[in-house]
Amino acid sequence: MDSVVSDVSRVTGLVEPEPEEELKAWQTDRTRAPIATKIVVAGGFGVGKTTLVTAVSEIAPLQTEALMTEASEETDDLTATPGKTTTTVAMDFGRITLDDDLVLYLFGTPGQQRFWFMWDDLVRGAIGAVVMADTRRLSDCFPALDYFESCGLPYMVAVNHFDGSERFQPEDVREALTIPPHIPVMIMDARRRISAIETLLALVGHALAVSPE
Ligand SMILES: Nc1nc2c(ncn2[C@@H]2O[C@H](COP(=O)(O)OP(=O)(O)OP(=O)(O)O)[C@@H](O)[C@H]2O)c(=O)[nH]1
Ligand SMILES: [Mg+2]
Helix, strand or coil, rough: HHHHHHHHHHHHCCCCCCCCCCCCCCHHHHCCEEEEEEEEEEECCCCCCCHHHHHHHHCCCCEEEECCHHHHHHCCCCCCCCCCCCCECCCCEEEEEEEEEEEEEEEEECHHHHHHHHHHHHHHCCCEEEECCCHHHHHHHHHHHHHHHHHHCEEEEECCCCCCCCCHHHHHHHHHCCCCCCCCCEECCCCCCCHHHHHHHHHHHHHHHHHCC
């Protein structure tokens, strides 16, 4: 109730509003309104989608993690990520501002097959997708690759390198997954902000290059 009263007095001008945070130059420059774009982060179960969105987001990321129980032991293979205790059941959401006037809204998909029906909604309006891959279980990213190939959304492959797994060159992964030459393939670390930002920049560049004017 208190908050309603204070909101009303703010609208009617009875109480001085709190001093606002000082605006940055790019926020007041009306000739350079930020461009907002949507990017999807997809890939197989436990490949590091939530980790990537969390590493780069400048706002507290929205997460829909649910604890995994013994009931999913048969379907969710945790051999590659034994420390994983939760899984995304709807989506991850984060935001990052690049170069002052490009705002990326990141939508992480759920990895488990039983939640794939949500992908059609998640990709609507996106300019492109990052398909994350783990070289220890490359085939897990095939459904995501097929999905973006068939819907025509520009995508790239981000190989999330896990500690202790064998290192591969991007060209090796490209060959293994039969990725066409014009599609970027990068080796990255989803836990490192800089590495994740480089990946997103590569996707934006690729999406701009392949999308009609
Ligand atoms: N060593 C290492 N661990 C990672 C890396 N990325 C993610 N992890 C760990 O791997 C596990 C899986 O990460 P998540 O980000 O939850 O994976 P996800 O793709 O969102 O999983 P789902 O939503 O369940 O499909 C977590 O325990 C992370 O801490 C990485 O680059 N290196
Ligand atoms: Mg997740």
